Amino acid sequence: MSKNNPLTEEEFAGFKPARRILQYIETFRLNSGLxxxxxxxxxxxxxxxxSVLWLQDxxxxxFGVDxxxxxIDNASALFQSKGHNPSVxxxxxxxxxxxFPSNYFHITFSSQVLEHVENLDAVAAELFRITKPEGIGFHTYPARKHLVEAHLKMPFIHWLPKNILRHQLIALFVLAGREPRWPGLRSPAEKTEAYYRYSIGKTFYRKQAETKAVFSRNGFRVSFECINDPLLARYVGSSAKGSAMKTAINQLLTEFLKVELLITKP
Known part of the structure; x- marks a missing residue:
């Protein structure tokens, strides 16, 4: 369902937060004794x-911010009907x-959010302010070189500069019928322009080193955790016998599959 529609009990009944987010929350709970x-x-x-409603249940x-x-307004009725305050x-x-006050949160998380943030420094600074000492953040989002752009579902468009080359490739995919089919868009030209504007104004894929530098200079300890996903470990664990090999595989996974960013406030 679209974020523009009210959240319903029927929709929520089939929802559960991402597996890896829940793993980090549960690990923190067990380790902290809280x-x-x-x-x-x-x-x-x-x-x-x-996710907020599920965790409250x-x-x-x-809490959540957006x-x-x-x-946020579309969630209010269901929060109230389930006995939760929508002001969270x-x-x-x-x-x-x-x-929120400083040093308030034990855990912050996001899913497919940071690739939409233009000013990552501002986000990192605010996350650092509101995170408790020894608190963590787990943020997952699509890899910079994933073959298919996660939101427009078009291969390779995010590999290209934000210029006429990207615009032309998007136009080709629209003509080929490879598009997300957003409602309200009719002509190929209208679709191409809308998708292009979204790709240049709403997506900001970064190199691992750049992301690490931003969070590090704002005070966090930073690591990328793809290699530690138990499901992926089944496939890469036997081949990653040394620390150098594990590091190389982790970099490849983070560059081409997905990013799992773990930040810790000292």
Whole structure:
């Protein structure tokens, strides 16, 4: 369902947060010795707050922030009907700030959000401010060199510069019928322009080194965790016998498959 539609009980009944996010939350809970209700969790880029609502149902003290008021409003009725306060979902300020106190969250997370952030420094600084010492953040998003761009579903367009080359490739995919088919767009020219504007204005794929530098200079310890996914370990574990090999495989996974960014506040 679209974020522009109200969140319904029927839709929510089939929802569960991403497996890896839940793994990190559970590991933190066990290692910290804290009860669920004592762990403050923030979903950065929460949309309609499905993950927040699921975590609250499980007993966690969960919150969400987003840049768009519409999806937050579309969650309000279901939050209330399930006995939760919809005010736990908040709108980010125009400066990318939250209203939470400093050193508040044990865990922050996001899913397919950071690739949409133009000013990553501002996000990193705010995450550092609101994260408790020894708190963690787990942020997952599409890899920079994934063969198919995750949102427009078009191969290789995000590999090209944000110029006429990308525009022309998008136009070719539209003519070939390889497109996300957003509602309200009719002609091939209209579709091409809308998809191109989205790709240059709403997606910002970065090199691993750049992302690491941003979070490091804002105070976090940074690591990329793809290689530690238990499902991937089944396939790469036997071949990654040395630390150098594991590092190389992890870099390839992060560059071409997905990014799993783990940040820790000292």
């Amino acid at each position: 009860s669920k209700e004592d762990i403050n969790i923030l979903d950065w880029g929460c949309g309609r707050g499905r 499980e007993g966690y003290n969960a 840049v768009d008021q519409g999806p 979902l908040q709108l980010l300020t125009q400066e990318g700030k939250t209203e």
